[in-house]
Amino acid sequence: MLLSVKNLQVAYGRIKALHGIDFNIAEGEIVTIIGANGAGKSSTLRAVSRLVPSGKETEMTFAGKDLLKYPPEKVVSELGISHVPEGRRLFGNLTVLENLKLAAFARKDKDGVEKDIERVFGIFSRLDERKTQKAGTMSGGEQQMLAVGRAFISARRLMLLDEPSMGLSPLLMKRVFISLKEINQSEGTTILLVEQNARLALKFAQRGYVLENGNMVLHGDSADLLDNEDVKKAYLGG
Amino acid sequence: MTFNFLMQNFINALQWGSFYALIALGYSMVYSILMLFNFAHGDIFMVGAYIGLGVATALLALVGTSGAALLPGWLILVLTILISMFLTAFVGIIVERVAYRPLRDAPRASAAITGLMIGIILETSNILFLGGSRLKFPQLIESVTYNIGGVYVTNKKIMIVLVSLGLMLALHQFVRRTKYGMAMRAMAYDYLVIPLMGVSMNRIAAMTFAIGSALAAAAGILFGLAYPVLDPYMGVSFGWKAFVAAILGGRGSIMGACIAGFMLGFIEIMTVPAIQILNRLFALNIGSNLRDLIAYSIVLLILIFRPHGLFGEAYSAKLRL
Ligand SMILES: Nc1ncnc2c1ncn2[C@@H]1O[C@H](COP(=O)(O)OP(=O)(O)O)[C@@H](O)[C@H]1O
Numbered sequence: 394m395l396l397s398v399k400n401l402q403v404a405y406g407r408i409k410a411l412h413g414i415d416f417n418i419a420e421g422e423i424v425t426i427i428g429a430n431g432a433g434k435s436s437t438l439r440a441v442s443r444l445v446p447s448g449k450e451t452e453m454t455f456a457g458k459d460l461l462k463y464p465p466e467k468v469v470s471e472l473g474i475s476h477v478p479e480g481r482r483l484f485g486n487l488t489v490l491e492n493l494k495l496a497a498f499a500r501k502d503k504d505g506v507e508k509d510i511e512r513v514f515g516i517f518s519r520l521d522e523r524k525t526q527k528a529g530t531m532s533g534g535e536q537q538m539l540a541v542g543r544a545f546i547s548a549r550r551l552m553l554l555d556e557p558s559m560g561l562s563p564l565l566m567k568r569v570f571i572s573l574k575e576i577n578q579s580e581g582t583t584i585l586l587v588e589q590n591a592r593l594a595l596k597f598a599q600r601g602y603v604l605e606n607g608n609m610v611l612h613g614d615s616a617d618l619l620d621n622e623d624v625k626k627a628y629l630g631g
Numbered sequence: 632m633t634f635n636f637l638m639q640n641f642i643n644a645l646q647w648g649s650f651y652a653l654i655a656l657g658y659s660m661v662y663s664i665l666m667l668f669n670f671a672h673g674d675i676f677m678v679g680a681y682i683g684l685g686v687a688t689a690l691l692a693l694v695g696t697s698g699a700a701l702l703p704g705w706l707i708l709v710l711t712i713l714i715s716m717f718l719t720a721f722v723g724i725i726v727e728r729v730a731y732r733p734l735r736d737a738p739r740a741s742a743a744i745t746g747l748m749i750g751i752i753l754e755t756s757n758i759l760f761l762g763g764s765r766l767k768f769p770q771l772i773e774s775v776t777y778n779i780g781g782v783y784v785t786n787k788k789i790m791i792v793l794v795s796l797g798l799m800l801a802l803h804q805f806v807r808r809t810k811y812g813m814a815m816r817a818m819a820y821d822y823l824v825i826p827l828m829g830v831s832m833n834r835i836a837a838m839t840f841a842i843g844s845a846l847a848a849a850a851g852i853l854f855g856l857a858y859p860v861l862d863p864y865m866g867v868s869f870g871w872k873a874f875v876a877a878i879l880g881g882r883g884s885i886m887g888a889c890i891a892g893f894m895l896g897f898i899e900i901m902t903v904p905a906i907q908i909l910n911r912l913f914a915l916n917i918g919s920n921l922r923d924l925i926a927y928s929i930v931l932l933i934l935i936f937r938p939h940g941l942f943g944e945a946y947s948a949k950l951r952l
């Protein structure tokens with residue numbers, strides 16, 4: 394297993410967001426966690442990124458290493474886990490190119506970074522056209538492309554994606570997901586996708602987990618989950 | 632009331648403005664990335680001035696034994712400024728590390744109070760170690776006065792203004808053009824997701840405190856050249872006034888801090904000739920000791936009309952993960 398999570402608990406002050414969930418991902422897989430608003434999807438990704446602390450009994454290993462020993466910036470730079478956060482969180486006061494360069498902050502391979510930036514521009518040609526534009530002035534779709542591009546540059550052994558479909562038109566959504574699949578196939582990047590749009594997510598991923606009120610209630614192959622009566626009723630609109 | 636008189640005041644205002652601007656930058660930079668005001672910053676200015684005094688004295692002693700011709704006064708001054716900036720940067724780093732980092736997630740009021748405590752600790756440590764007497768700052772360069780069409784300018788004043796402007800320009804270039812400057816700008820926009828870029832928040836915070844403290848040290852030494860008597864409380868009123876400049880400039884704005892620093896210098900200095908003009912025109916008798924009252928009432932008025940300061944933005948919602 395590339396990522397293995399056991400008994401993950403997350404709390405914000407008194408509010409418990411995750412009550413001890415387990416999941417794991419193999420190298421090269423695309424896995425999704427679906428769940429309603431407030432189920433704890435974002436908290437799960439934040440805990441893996443170490444942006445929020447997890448409970449005392451929580452165990453997380455990544456490629457055989459104890460994830461809990463790494464501060465968040467080293468989860469990116471040393472373990473190779475990138476995270477496209479909910480709401481994209483671009484640096485709106487920086488240009489598109491600066492946003493990409495900042496994502497390479499900890500990388501020492503200058504040539505590699507330049508090549509990767511070119512590749513991002515290859516995948517999302519709109520970004521190339523808007524290189525010198527401030528990220529905050531771009532459309533939602535362009536911003537999502539930049540958010541994915543930024544993650545691609547910062548690290549790509551595992552990419553954590555928090556609702557990348559949010560606010561995108563179906564057409565743009567499709568483009569973003571096709572690009573993600575390309576990255577997964579050409580780079581061997583493992584992907585953990587978190588979505589409210591369950592149908593989209595289960596069509597994209599090989600396996601899925603269902604999160605409800607901070608508990609993992611179901612998991613299985615995407616095809617099985619798409620056929621599951623409970624999942625259909627609760628998440629696929631009947 | 633002549634043109635020359637006004638020019639004279641104009642030059643003095645530039646000098647005062649330089650001090651305020653250099654110190655205000657430290658408040659603004661720290662605020663921009665951590666959303667807290669470092670209320671120990673005025674005392675870091677004081678510490679910087681004293682470190683400058685120590686460095687200058689040491690360098691002078693060194694030169695005294697090995698031939699003064701080797702190190703001319705201006706070179707000692709340059710060295711004093713550079714070495715003191717470097718040393719004071721560490722004071723800033725330590726303050727961040729012990730006073731603010733443990734409180735990063737605490738309520739802002741706790742951090743503010745901690746800052747005030749650190750300020751008191753710095754002041755009283757100074758009294759403890761140096762006895763609290765006022766100390767004379769060594770005059771490293773000969774004072775030369777130029778008479779430009781009836782306006783008297785000293786070489787020191789020119790130098791103080793030029794060095795200050797040079798430092799501001801260097802900071803501007805650093806923030807615009809370097810990788811670390813870019814990280815600072817990004818952190819000012821959204822500090823919560825900074826680690827996701829592989830950037831250590833602590834490193835950027837330490838760097839920002841270091842730069843702000845180094846600038847305050849430069850201000851302290853320049854101040855020591857212009858007004859060569861240092862005392863442990865020199866950072867208090869100066870610090871508060873520079874803080875006013877930081878607010879006037881707009882919370883977290885680097886450009887704003889510079890411009891407002893100079894503006895504050897102008898308002899303060901120009902209030903005195905303005906009082907004199909008013910007195911003469913209307914046969915009034917306003918004492919020039921009312922300077923600060925009038926000057927800061929003007930600042931208050933500006934803030935009533937521009938509550939976010941000159942370059943500040945209206946407050947956006949609180950950041951949350
Ligand atoms: N920064 C936060 N502070 C306090 N509570 C939070 C915060 N983020 C999320 N929560 C709470 O944690 C629970 C799970 O939220 P979240 O992980 O964002 O769910 P999801 O991403 O599935 O919508 C919710 O009850 C939410 O209100």
Ligand SMILES: [Mg+2]
Binds near residue numbers: 431434435
């Ligand atoms: Mg969420």
